[in-house]
Amino acid sequence: MKLLLLHCTESGQKVLARLPQIGYRLPSTVRTMELKCTGRINEELLLSSLEDGFDAVLVVGCHRENCRYLDGNLRAERRVQRIARMLADAGVMDKKVDMLLVGPDEGAKLAARIAAFLAPGAEPAAGAETASVPAQSGGKK
Amino acid sequence: MQGVSVVMCDFSCQPRKKVDCRSLRKELAKAGIQVVVAKKPCRQGIENLDDLQGEKVLFAGCPLLEENGLYGRFRERFSAAPANFLDLDVKRSILDLYDDAKSIEQALSRSIKAHARILEAKEAEATETVKPEAKVLVYGAGYSGLHAAAALCATDVSVDVLETSGPTVSPGCLAEALRNRDAVRKLRAAVEQSQNGVFIPHRNGVRLSALENGFHMRTGDGMEALYGAVVFAPERVEGPCAEEGALNLSALYAALERRQQLRGITAFLLDRGRPSTPEVVRDVLEAAKIIRDAHRGEVWVLLRNVQVSLQYQEELYGDCRDAGVVFVKYREDLSLVDDYGSFDIAGHDEQVHTAFSIHPDRLVIPQIPRLPAEAGVFAAALKLRLEKDEYSQSDSLWNLPNDTNRTGVFAVGSARSGMIPTLIRQDVSSLVAAVEERLDPAGFAVEENIPVVDADKCVYCLTCVRVCPFGAMAKDPEQGAARVIASACRACGICVAECPAEALEVRNLRREALFSAVEALAEAPDTRPPAAGSPAAGPPAAAPTSGGDS
Amino acid sequence: MIVAEQKPIKDIVAMIPEASSLLVVGCDTCVTVCMAGGIKEVNALTSVLRMARKDIARIEGTSVERQCDREFLEELEESVQAADAVLSMACGAGVQMLSDYFEGKIVLPALNTLFMGSNEEAGYWMERCLGCGDCVLDLTGGICPRTRCSKGLMNGPCGGSEGGKCEVDPENLECGWNLIYNRLKALNRLDSMMEIRPPQNWSTSHDGGPRRLIREDVKL
Numbered sequence: 001m002k003l004l005l006l007h008c009t010e011s012g013q014k015v016l017a018r019l020p021q022i023g024y025r026l027p028s029t030v031r032t033m034e035l036k037c038t039g040r041i042n043e044e045l046l047l048s049s050l051e052d053g054f055d056a057v058l059v060v061g062c063h064r065e066n067c068r069y070l071d072g073n074l075r076a077e078r079r080v081q082r083i084a085r086m087l088a089d090a091g092v093m094d095k096k097v098d099m100l101l102v103g104p105d106e107g108a109k110l111a112a113r114i115a116a117f118l119a120p121g122a123e124p125a126a127g128a129e130t131a132s133v134p135a136q137s138g139g140k141k
Numbered sequence: 142m143q144g145v146s147v148v149m150c151d152f153s154c155q156p157r158k159k160v161d162c163r164s165l166r167k168e169l170a171k172a173g174i175q176v177v178v179a180k181k182p183c184r185q186g187i188e189n190l191d192d193l194q195g196e197k198v199l200f201a202g203c204p205l206l207e208e209n210g211l212y213g214r215f216r217e218r219f220s221a222a223p224a225n226f227l228d229l230d231v232k233r234s235i236l237d238l239y240d241d242a243k244s245i246e247q248a249l250s251r252s253i254k255a256h257a258r259i260l261e262a263k264e265a266e267a268t269e270t271v272k273p274e275a276k277v278l279v280y281g282a283g284y285s286g287l288h289a290a291a292a293l294c295a296t297d298v299s300v301d302v303l304e305t306s307g308p309t310v311s312p313g314c315l316a317e318a319l320r321n322r323d324a325v326r327k328l329r330a331a332v333e334q335s336q337n338g339v340f341i342p343h344r345n346g347v348r349l350s351a352l353e354n355g356f357h358m359r360t361g362d363g364m365e366a367l368y369g370a371v372v373f374a375p376e377r378v379e380g381p382c383a384e385e386g387a388l389n390l391s392a393l394y395a396a397l398e399r400r401q402q403l404r405g406i407t408a409f410l411l412d413r414g415r416p417s418t419p420e421v422v423r424d425v426l427e428a429a430k431i432i433r434d435a436h437r438g439e440v441w442v443l444l445r446n447v448q449v450s451l452q453y454q455e456e457l458y459g460d461c462r463d464a465g466v467v468f469v470k471y472r473e474d475l476s477l478v479d480d481y482g483s484f485d486i487a488g489h490d491e492q493v494h495t496a497f498s499i500h501p502d503r504l505v506i507p508q509i510p511r512l513p514a515e516a517g518v519f520a521a522a523l524k525l526r527l528e529k530d531e532y533s534q535s536d537s538l539w540n541l542p543n544d545t546n547r548t549g550v551f552a553v554g555s556a557r558s559g560m561i562p563t564l565i566r567q568d569v570s571s572l573v574a575a576v577e578e579r580l581d582p583a584g585f586a587v588e589e590n591i592p593v594v595d596a597d598k599c600v601y602c603l604t605c606v607r608v609c610p611f612g613a614m615a616k617d618p619e620q621g622a623a624r625v626i627a628s629a630c631r632a633c634g635i636c637v638a639e640c641p642a643e644a645l646e647v648r649n650l651r652r653e654a655l656f657s658a659v660e661a662l663a664e665a666p667d668t669r670p671p672a673a674g675s676p677a678a679g680p681p682a683a684a685p686t687s688g689g690d691s
Numbered sequence: 692m693i694v695a696e697q698k699p700i701k702d703i704v705a706m707i708p709e710a711s712s713l714l715v716v717g718c719d720t721c722v723t724v725c726m727a728g729g730i731k732e733v734n735a736l737t738s739v740l741r742m743a744r745k746d747i748a749r750i751e752g753t754s755v756e757r758q759c760d761r762e763f764l765e766e767l768e769e770s771v772q773a774a775d776a777v778l779s780m781a782c783g784a785g786v787q788m789l790s791d792y793f794e795g796k797i798v799l800p801a802l803n804t805l806f807m808g809s810n811e812e813a814g815y816w817m818e819r820c821l822g823c824g825d826c827v828l829d830l831t832g833g834i835c836p837r838t839r840c841s842k843g844l845m846n847g848p849c850g851g852s853e854g855g856k857c858e859v860d861p862e863n864l865e866c867g868w869n870l871i872y873n874r875l876k877a878l879n880r881l882d883s884m885m886e887i888r889p890p891q892n893w894s895t896s897h898d899g900g901p902r903r904l905i906r907e908d909v910k911l
Contacts, residue, residue, distance in 0.1 A: 002663065013233075020237040028244035031251060031662040032234060035650070036590075040634030044731055047738035048656055052663040068539045069633035070526075070546060070610035079638075083735075090700045090743035602724040607813035639813070641723045643730055 001118050004049050005032045006041060007060035010068050014104030015060065024111040027118065037061075038099075039072020046083050046097050056096040056117055060110065063101045073101060145257045146175040146195030148215075150182050150202040152236065159242055160249065168250055174257050182206060187215065197225045197260050201253055203232035223589065224265035224648075229256050255658035262654035270584040271628045273369035273549075274355035275299060277576055280519055282340065283309040283376030284318060284562075285554020287328035288569045293372075294335040296573060298580065301366060302332060305343045305515050311377040312510045313420030313560025315394040316427035322398070343515065349522045351612060353628050355549060356523075369580045370549050372572065373525060373533060377510035377555045386482025390424055390507040397428065403436045405502030408486060410477070412445035413506065419448045420560050421507050426457045426466075428505075433464040440466045441499055443475070443486070451561065469497055512556065523550055524612035533557055542571045547612050548629040551575055590649040591630040592637055596622035598644035605636035605645060692809075693721040693782045694816045695728065695802040697736070703778070704743050706799050710775035713740070713747050715801070716767065716789065717754035718781035725816055727802050728780030730754045736780070736801065758785025764792045771796060824895030824902070830883050832874035837891070839867030845888045847871070 007013060013034055019026070026032075031054075035041065038061035049057050059080050061073040080099040087095055100113050147169065152160050166176040175194055179187045183205045198215075206212055207228065216226055235248045275298075279290045282304035290302045308325045310318040318325055332338035345361020355369040379389040387410075388396070396403065409425050411417040417425075422444075429440045442461070447470070449455040462468070475488035487498040512520075512531045520527050526546045527533055533545045533552040543551040553568045554560070579585065591613075599622035605614040606623060613629035614636055622644070637645045637652075646652060697703075707713060715737050723729030730752075737752035744750070753770060755763040758781035767789075771777055776797040779786040783804040790798035806818035821837045827845075828835060837843045841859045847868030851858030855869045875881050 004659065004662065016238060017233055025240035026238045026244075028239060028247055031248070032238070033255070033659060033662060034234070035634070037633040037635065040638050040647075040650070042638040042731065043735040044738075045655065045659070047735055049659050049663070051738055051741065052660045054659075054663055066538065069631060069635060070539075072610075072633055072635055075635060075638070086700050086739060087742070090704050090739050092739070092742040095742055600719070600723055602810070604724075604813050641726050641729045641731060642719065 001029055001056065002054045003030045003114065003117055004054040004057045005030060005060055005114075006038065006045075006049075006057060007032060007034055008038045008062060008072070009034060009036050011062040011066065011102050011104050012038070012060045015102045015107055015110050018105060018107030019111060022107045022111065024107065026114070029118065030114060037067065037069045037072035038076035039067070039069055041076050042079060043083055046080065050095045050097070055094065056098070058113065058117060059097070059099040061099065061101055063103055066103070077101070144196045145199060145261055146177065146193045146197070147199045147201055147253055147257065148177050148179060148182075148187060148193070149200075149253075150206070150231070151178050151180050152231070153181060155236055160246060161242070165246055165250055169253060172254055174253065176253075182211060183209060186211065190215075190218070197227075197263070199227050199229060199253065199257055199260050201229045201231045201249070203236075204230055222265035223268075224263045227256055227260040227263065229253070251662050251664065254664070255661040258657045258661055259650065259654045262651050262657075264648050268589060269587040269627060271354050271587060272582065272584040273580050274352075274367045275580060275582075276301060276366065276368045277370045277372060277580070278303060278356070278358060278366075278368040279372045279374055280343075280516070281305070281374040281376060281554075282307060282329070283374075284311060284314045284325060285376060285556075285565055285569075286372075286374035287325060287332065288565060289372050289374050289553050289572055290338060291328045291331045292569045292573050293576060294332050294338040296577065297337060298576065299337040300332070300339070301368070302338065302340050303343045303347070303519075304340050305375075305513070309376040309378065310391075311555040311560040312379055312390050312424055312507060313377075313418070313555070314562050314565070315390060315424045317562040319394060319397055319427075319431075343519075347519065347522060349519075351524075351547075351549075351615065351626050351629060353626060370551065370576050371523065372576070373516075373520065373523070373545065373550060373552045373556050374554045375512055375516035375519075375556055377560060378513050379508040379510050382506045382508060384477070384479045384484075384504070384506065386479065387484070387504040387506045390421065390428070390505060393428055393503075393505045394424070397431060403432050403503065404438050406439045406441065406499060407432050407503045407505065408441040408443065408484070408499055408501035409505045409507070410443050410486070411507060415509065416446050417444070417448075417507055418510075418559065419450045419454065421510070422448050423451055423454060423457065423561075425505075425507060426454075426461050429466045430457070430461050430464050433461070433466055441469060441501065442466055443469045443471050443488075445470065452563075468492075510555070510560070516556070520556075523547060525550060525552075526610070527556075531556070543568065543575050546610055548631075549579060585628065587627040588630055588632040590632040590647050591625050591627050592632075592634075592645045592647050594623050594625060595644045595646070596620045598642050599623055599640075600642045600644070602641060604639050604641060608639050609636055692724060692807070693784075693804060694725045694806055694808045694818075695722050695782050695804040696725075697727050697732065697780075698801060698803055700739065700743075703736070703799075703801055704740070707740075707744060707747070707776060707778065708797065710747050710797075712749040712774045713744075713751075713776050713778060714767075714770050714774035715740070715750065715752040715778045716758065716780060717752070718756075718758045718779075718785050719754055720757045722780060722782055722785075722802065724810070726814075728782075733780055736778075740778075757781075758789050761788070761792060764789060767793075821896065823891065823893070825892060827888075827891075830886075830888070831871045832878055832880060832883075834867065834871045834874055836867055836871065839865075839870060841867070843891065844868065845890055 038059055041059060046057050059076055061076055064074060067073040077099050080097050084097050102109055151162055162178045169176050177192055200212060212228060235245060235252060239245045239248050277293055277298050277300050279286050279300055279302045282302050286302060290300050293300045308329060348359045350357050355367055356371055357367055359365045379391050382389050411425060429442055432438045432440050470491045471488045472491055478485040484504045485500055489496050524547060525533060533556045543553055545552050551572055553572045554565050601621055611629050611631055613626045614623050615626055617624035634647050637647050715733050717728045717730055717733035719729060733752040733754055737750050741750050755766055757763050758779060771793050778799045778801050779789050780801045786798060786800045807820040807822060808816050808818045811817050818838050823837055836845060840847050841857050842849060848866050852866040852869055855866055857864040857866045875883055
C-alpha cells in the first residue's frame with residue numbers, strides 16, 4: 001500500500017525527524033515530499049498523486065493557529081476533506097486522502113496514523129495515538 | 142534529465158546501512174542522471190569535480206556538508222546562480238527514516254530522481270534587494286503611539302504620527318497614567334520638539350497602498366507621503382455603560398484626575414457577561430485602593446473571578462484588603478436595579494455564603510475596551526488582520542514580538558496584546574529594533590521563490606489578492622492582471638494553489654516539476670514482500686522490530 | 692457574472708452512460724472565476740472519474756476560452772469526434788451551444804448554473820440579478836427588490852420583516868426592503884418609497900421562449 005506523505009517544512013519536516021528518535025522507521029512503501037506550506041496543496045496535486053500510483057495521500061501540517069503562513073494549513077485541511085468526501089461519494093473505495101495536524105514533537109501520533117493507513121483494510125482512527133504506537137527499541141542512542 | 146548531475150556522499154559513516162553506490166549510479170544513469178560519488182566528503186572534500194558534466198548539481202549529503210562550508214566552496218568555484226544547485230538532506234529525510242539497506246536505496250533512488258526533476262525546472266533569478274523608504278508612520282497618538290513615536294524619534298528616524306483623538310489612554314494603563322500624570326504629555330512634547338517628529342490630524346480618512354519599498358499614503362486633506370514602515374498603535378476605548386448613571390472605568394479615572402472627592406460608597410461591578418481582562422482588573426484595584434486611602438470612601442468590588450495572573454496583582458489584592466476594600470464573589474443571581482442613577486445591588490457572596498445588599502453612591506462598570514471605528518478602518522485599508530478581540534496577532538507564534546500579517550507593518554500596545562504598561566514599554570524597545578532592521582538603508586532581500594504571474598492566463602478575478610494572508614498580491618491595472626509585491630511575499634504558495642486560472646507559478650516548485658517529482662516518487666515497484674493479506678504478517682508493516690538500533 | 696456549481700459527484704458519475712471514451716470540457720471565463728468549471732476543476736474531475744468509472748477506457752480533459760461562442764468550439768472538433776460522450780463544465784448556455792454545435796454527440800452538464808451575482812469575497816458568491824429585463828434599481832437606491840426580497844415585492848416590506856430579517860430565514864436572510872429603506876434614507880431619497888408602484892410586469896423576464904437581443908446596427 002503506497003502512501004505519500006506531503007508535509008510542510010515547519011511541523012511536517014520536524015515531526016518526521018522525530019520518528020527515528022522514537023525508534024520508528026518508515027516502511028519502504030511510504031514516500032515523503034516536502035513543501036514549504038501545506039497551503040500549496042490543491043485538488044489537482046492530491047488526485048494526480050493518487051493516479052500516479054499512490055493508494056493514499058497523508059498531508060501532514062501544523063496545528064491550527066501555528067501555521068507560519070497563517071492559514072495554509074486550514075486551507076489544506078478543508079481541501080483534503082472536500083476531496084475525501086468526493087471520492088467517497090463517487091464510490092472510489094480503494095483510494096484515500098487524509099490530513100494530520102501535528103506539532104514537531106508528536107512523532108508517536110504520526111507513527112500511529114501511518115500504521116493505521118498501512119494496516120490492511122483498517123480505517124485510520126482519529127484517536128489512534130495510543131493504539132499502535134510501536135515499542136521503543138532497547139538501548140536508545 | 143541531461144542537465145543534472147548528482148554529487149553524492151558515500152555514507153560510509155553508516156556501517157549498518159551500507160548504500161550500494163555503484164548499483165545506484167548505474168540505475169540513475171539509465172534515467173539520464175550522472176552520479177559522482179564522493180568518499181567521506183566531510184573529511185576529504187570533493188575531488189573529482191572535473192568529471193561533472195551537468196549544468197545543474199544536486200548534492201545528496203547530510204547537514205554536515207553545509208555546516209563545514211563544503212557546499213559554499215563548491216558554489217563559489219562554479220560561481221553559478223543559486224538555481225543551479227539543490228541540497229538534499231539524505232540523512233534526515235532518508236537514512237534516519239528508513240530501516241534496511243534496500244529500502245534506503247530505493248528511497249534514495251526515487252528521491253534523487255524527484256529532486257532532479259525539480260532542479261531541472263528551477264529557474265535562475267537574481268535575488269533582489271529592496272531599499273526601503275526612510276520614514277515611519279505611527280498610527281495613534283495615545284499612550285502606546287506616543288511611546289513608540291518618542292522612542293523612534295530618539296533614534297533619528299523620521300516619524301509622522303497620525304492622530305485621531307489625542308492623548309487617550311487604554312483601560313489597563315489608566316492607573317499608570319494617573320500616577321505619572323505628565324508622562325504622556327512629556328512624550329508628546331518630546332516628539333513635537335524633536336527634529337524628526339510630526340503630528341498629522343486624521344480627519345477625513347486615508348488611502349493606503351503598498352509598494353515594493355513601503356507604503357503610499359494619501360489623506361482626505363490631500364497630503365501624500367511615502368513610508369518604509371507603519372506602526373499600528375491605537376488606544377482602546379470603553380463605550381458608555383448601558384445603565385444610566387453608572388460610570389465606566391475611564392470616566393472614574395477622569396474623576397480621579399480632576400481630584401474629585403469620591404466619598405460615600407463606590408461599587409465596582411466586574412465580570413458581567415464576560416470575565417474582565419486582568420489589566421482592567423488591575424486598574425480597578427488601583428482605583429479602589431486610591432479611593433480607600435485618599436478619599437476614605439467605602440469601596441466594594443464585586444467579581445466572579447479573582448485574577449492574579451499579572452505580576453504583583455496578588456500583592457495588590459492584599460493591599461486592597463488591608464486598606465479595607467470589600468471583595469464579593471457574586472453568583473449568577475445578582476440583581477441590579479437602576480433607578481435613574483440610584484442603584485440597588487443584591488446577591489449572594491459565594492465565599493462566605495451570605496446574602497449582601499448595597500446601595501452605592503457611585504457604580505463603576507468597566508466596559509470591554511475596543512478599538513475605535515477609525516482604527517478598524519485604517520487596519521482594513523492596510524489589509525491588516527485583526528483577529529478575535531481585535532488583536533493584530535492571532536495565537537500564532539510566528540508574529541511575535543511586533544510583526545503583523547503585513548511585512549513592514551508593526552503593532553504595539555493595545556492592538557497587539559494586552560494593555561499593560563510594562564509590557565508596552567518592552568514592546569516599544571523591540572519595536573524600535575524591528576523598525577531599524579526594516580529601514581536599514583542597505584535594503585532587505587526579497588524571498589527567493591516568489592510567484593510569477595502569467596498575465597495572459599490571469600483572468601483578473603482577484604482571488605489571489607483576497608486570499609494572500611500577507612497582502613502581497615495587488616492589482617496591476619496596466620496589465621489587467623495581478624502583480625506580486627515582492628517585498629511582502631513570503632513564498633508560501635497559497636496563491637498558486639488558489640488561482641482558478643493556474644496563472645501563478647512559484648519559481649522553485651513549478652506545477653510540472655512538482656507533479657513530475659511526485660510521479661518519480663511513485664515510480665518503481667516496491668521489492669519488499671507485501672505485508673498486507675498475509676496471515677503470517679502479524680502486526681502492520683509499520684511496526685519496527687526492536688534491536689538493530691544504529 | 693454567471694455563478695455555477697459542480698453537480699454532486701454521485702449524480703455526475705451516474706449521468707454518464709456506457710462509453711469507451713469521454714471528453715470533459717471546461718470553460719475559461721465565468722465558471723473559472725467561480726471555481727466550478729475551469730482547467731483546475733476539469734483536471735480534478737477527470738481524475739475522479741478515472742477512478743470511479745473504470746469501465747470507461749479513455750477520459751480526457753480540456754478547456755476553451757468560452758463555450759458560448761462558436762469560434763471557440765471549432766477548436767474542439769477533433770477531440771469531440773474521438774469521444775463517445777462529452778461532459779461540459781460550462782454554464783447552461785455553454786452546454787447548449789456545445790450540444791447544438793456537435794449534433795449527434797451526447798453532451799452532459801457537469802454543473803448546475805445558479806445565478807448572476809457578485810464575488811463578495813474569496814470563495815463567496817451571492818445572487819444579485821434575476822435578469823428580469825425591467826431594472827428598477829433607480830427607485831430602490833441600488834438594491835434589487837426582486838432578488839433581495841423573498842417575495843419580490845414592489846412596495847415592501849411585508850409583515851414578516853422583523854429586526855431587519857426576513858421570516859423565511861430569520862437567522863441568515865436580511866429583509867431586502869429594510870435594506871432599501873436604510874439605503875434610501877442615507878441617500879435622502881425616502882420620498883421614493885412613498886410612491887405606490889404597480890406590481891412588476893414580468894413579461895420582460897423569461898416569458899414564452901428564449902429572449903433575444905438584436906442590435907440592428909450590428910446585425911445587418
